[in-house]
Amino acid sequence: MRVSPSIVRAITALQHTVQLDEGGRGIAALVRPGQLLAAAQTLMQPADGGVLVLTGFPCLRERSPPVETDGPPGAVSLARTLRAVGSQPVTMLIEDHSEAALRLCAAAAAGDDRVPLDVSGFPVADQWQPADDERLERLRASSSSLVCIERAGESLDGVCYTMRGLPMGASLLGKLNSLAAPTSGLRTVGIGDGGNELGLGSLYDEVCAAIPNGPKIGCVTAVDAVLVASVSNWGGYALSCAVALLAWDRGSSSSILSGLGAAADDPSAFVRATVGDSTVVRNVLMAANEGGFVCGISGATAGVVDGMPLEKQIEVFEQLCTVTSDAMAASARGAAGAL
Numbered sequence: 001m002r003v004s005p006s007i008v009r010a011i012t013a014l015q016h017t018v019q020l021d022e023g024g025r026g027i028a029a030l031v032r033p034g035q036l037l038a039a040a041q042t043l044m045q046p047a048d049g050g051v052l053v054l055t056g057f058p059c060l061r062e063r064s065p066p067v068e069t070d071g072p073p074g075a076v077s078l079a080r081t082l083r084a085v086g087s088q089p090v091t092m093l094i095e096d097h098s099e100a101a102l103r104l105c106a107a108a109a110a111g112d113d114r115v116p117l118d119v120s121g122f123p124v125a126d127q128w129q130p131a132d133d134e135r136l137e138r139l140r141a142s143s144s145s146l147v148c149i150e151r152a153g154e155s156l157d158g159v160c161y162t163m164r165g166l167p168m169g170a171s172l173l174g175k176l177n178s179l180a181a182p183t184s185g186l187r188t189v190g191i192g193d194g195g196n197e198l199g200l201g202s203l204y205d206e207v208c209a210a211i212p213n214g215p216k217i218g219c220v221t222a223v224d225a226v227l228v229a230s231v232s233n234w235g236g237y238a239l240s241c242a243v244a245l246l247a248w249d250r251g252s253s254s255s256i257l258s259g260l261g262a263a264a265d266d267p268s269a270f271v272r273a274t275v276g277d278s279t280v281v282r283n284v285l286m287a288a289n290e291g292g293f294v295c296g297i298s299g300a301t302a303g304v305v306d307g308m309p310l311e312k313q314i315e316v317f318e319q320l321c322t323v324t325s326d327a328m329a330a331s332a333r334g335a336a337g338a339l
Helices: 007-016 035-043 072-084 096-108 129-139 176-180 199-209 231-251 255-265 269-273 279-293 310-330 334-339
Strands: 052-054 088-094 120-124 143-151 187-192 226-228
Touching: 007 035, 007 231, 007 310, 035 143, 035 187, 035 226, 035 231, 052 072, 052 176, 072 088, 072 096, 072 143, 072 231, 072 269, 072 279, 088 176, 096 120, 096 279, 120 129, 129 143, 129 176, 143 176, 143 231, 187 231, 199 226, 226 231, 231 269, 231 310, 231 334, 269 310, 279 310, 310 334
Parallel strands: 052 088, 052 143, 088 120, 143 187, 187 226
Antiparallel strands: none
16 A cells, blocks of 8 residues: 555654653553554555454453443544544444443544444353354454454463453453454454553563563464554554544545545544544543543543543644644645645
8 A cells, every 4th residue: 555655754753642651661662663554554455344443451350340441432533533434334342341331432432423333242251152152253254354452462371461460350351352363364453552452462572571560461462563552542543543644645536535525625624524533532531431431540530541631631632633634734635625
C-alpha cells in the first residue's frame, strides 16, 4: 500500500505523542519506529471479512466488573473509526461480566446516527460451554483481522498476570485469546502499555529486560503488528487517527468513504466523522465509570485512566486530532479541496 510521505510523517508524529511514557513503566525499550504505521496498514489491507476488537484487563480481581478503564474506551474508538471507513462488520469482544459496561461505552460513541457499535460477550473459562466454542468460531470465520487492546495475555507459564504479578484466572477470563493464535488465520494487531497484554509477545525479550516482573508477567503471544503506548487507550486513539489518515490518503473516490457524504472532503469534518471529538471521548469515559469500570491503579472514577485525570485524556486525544486534521489539510488532496 503506497502512502504519501506527508501522511507517513503525520503517523510518525502520532506515534511519538503516545509513547512519551507518562506512566513511567519503562516502555522506551519497547518502542520501535513504524509501529503505528504497520498497525494501521494491517487493518487497512483488502479484506473479505470483518474486524474483531478484543479488550478486557480484569486486574481489579475483587470488583464487579473487574475490568479497568484502560482498554474499553480505546476499543470503542477503534470500532467507531473502522466502521466509519467501511470495515464491516466490526465486533467488540469481552467477557460477560463486563459486557454491559462496554455496551454503555459503545452507545456513548455511536455518533449522530446513534446506531450502537456491536458488542459480543462471552463467559469466563470456568463457565465456558461447547456452544461458546461454536459461536466464537463463527465470528473468527467471518473476520479477517483482530485488534487486541489492553487485553490480558498469557505469560510463559500460561497464566495471565497483573503488573504486580497477581494471577487472573478462569473466573475472570474466558477463551477469547485463542483468536490471537498463529493458526487463527486472522491478521493481528496488539496494543499494550506494560508487556503483559495480548500481542506484546512480539517484544518478549525486551519486556523481560526492561519491565519490572517482566520474565513472570510478560505475554508470549506475538502479533503481526504491535503498538506500545503510554496508555493503551491512547494507542487506540492514535491507531484510529492513523486509519483515518490512510483512508483520507486513498482519496475521495475510494468506496470506503462513500458513507461519509460531505465530510469525506473536509479535513476537520472527516476527523469528527471517523475519529470523533473530545465530547465523544469524555462521554465514553463517563459511560465506562457508569458501567462500573474504574482506574486500574487508583480505583478512581471521574474519567481517570492509569492514574491520570480526565483532562489529560482529553488533552492527548485533542493533540492527536490536531496532528491528523492538519496533515489532511496540508496533503495534496487537502490542498486540492481548498481551491
